[in-house]
Amino acid sequence: MSLQTINDFSIQKTEKSKIDSIDFENVKFGTVFSDHMLVCHYKDGAWGQVEIKPYGPMQFEPSSNVFHYGQAIFEGMKAYKDDNDDVWLFRPRENWERFNKSAERLAMPQIDETRFVDGLKTLLQLDRDWVQKGKGNALYIRPFMIGTHPGVVAGPSSEFMFCIILSPARTYYSGKVKVQIAEHYSRAANGGVGYTKCSGNYAGQFYPTKLAQEAGYQQVIWTDDATHTKLEEAGTMNVFFRINDTLITAPTSERILDGVTRKSLLDIAKSKGLDVQVKSIVVNDLLEAIKKGELKEIFGAGTAVTIGQIEGFAYQDEYHQLPEIADEDSYAVMLKETLQGIQTKAIEDTFNWTEKI
Known part of the structure; x- marks a missing residue:
């Protein structure tokens, strides 16, 4: 394996790429990873050198903080390739800033922009062939940080590892999904860590989601912890x-x-002149709207799926089917196509959101 240093980043290239063994047309989300990863360690109050090296297993002490007290945060991002084979990131500094907000709440050290953004760009240059062209194709990016100090004393770690791994991705959900509105379980609570991307947020919602799936629904619409109405x-x-x-x-x-x-x-919605309201909406508002025939669409929005359309919801053992809407009349379809068009450079980026690698 060759070893070189570029811009203070240690780069160790794999001897042989595994890219030719990957069926990109049928890859399952989050199961296949590119040739290289980024690793950086925090010790004695400072971040060390960024290492980019072949993707592979790691060794940790069984007493590492992350296994016992859950100091772990992550981000979700994507890289896209346009028709000219150029690779683009979408608003990476938004993810970097949010990563540091999560770190602060979990008593973890901030990571600087050079290690996060420039390190990611260097990693993507090395694995740029893993970014596939075409509609629905992207390279999913997973930055994360974990506490690595050994010991089972209940307290924050003094040592950490920052890492970025890359995974080729296609459409996360195929088709619309049915959801169940939560009446008992909560994803987050006031004063908690719900606004962060900490690993425990996700582990805690696996069980109620499993119950919803057993009842015939793919996902849960979460309600507030205090009243279970918002x-x-x-x-x-x-x-x-x-x-x-x-x-x-x-x-x-x-x-x-x-x-x-x-x-x-x-x-995007505001730029297209849509009536947009950022406000709390309660279950009774939804039930009243569907009763009157006014509820047209529900959809989720996130990096992995971009937009996931919902075909109906259950509440208190009663299922409510949403009306069929043609694609040309759907806000979800229009917004998804516009956003993905900007991300892949098929549509002009008037917002200046994209960054070329």
Whole structure:
């Protein structure tokens, strides 16, 4: 393996790429990873050198903090390739800033822009062939940080590892999904870590999601922890509701993630002259709207799926089917095609969101 240093980044290239063994047309989301990864360690109060090396297993002490006290955060991003074979990132500094907000809340060290953004760009240059062209294709990017200090004393770690891995991705959901509105379980609570992308947020929602799936639904629409009436998120995504021609989504809070896709869709919707309202919406509002025939669409929004359309929802053992809407009349379809067009450079990026690698 060759070893060289570029811009203070240590780069160790794999001897043989595994890319030729990958069926990109049938890859399952999050199961296949590119040739290289980025690793950087924090020790004695400072971040060390960025290492880019072949993707592979790691060794950790069994007493490492992450295994016992869950100091772990992550981000979700994507890289896209246009028709000219140029590779683009979408608003990477938004993810970097949110990563550091998560780190602060979990008593973890901030990571600088050079290690996060420039390190990612260097990694993508090395694995740029893993970014596939074509509609629906992208390279999913997973930056994460974990506490690595050994010991089972209940307290924050003093040592950490920052890492970025890459995974080729196609469409996350195929078709629309049915959801169940939560009446008992909560994804997040006031004063908690719901607004962060910490690993425990996701582990805690696996069980109620499993119960919903056993009842015949693919996902859960989460409600607030205090009253279970405010509609807040869908699965691991922000959620939007279209009542007549008004697009509504809940405001961000300590319970709701400040999604990069969410804020991008809001800006696109406003630019197209849609009536957009960021406000709390409660279950009774939804039930009243569907009773009157005013509820047109519900969809989730997040990096992995971009937009996931919802065909109906269950509440208190009663299922409510949403009306069929033609693609040309759907806000979800229009917003998804516009956002993905910007990300892949098929549509002009008037917002200056994209960055070339």
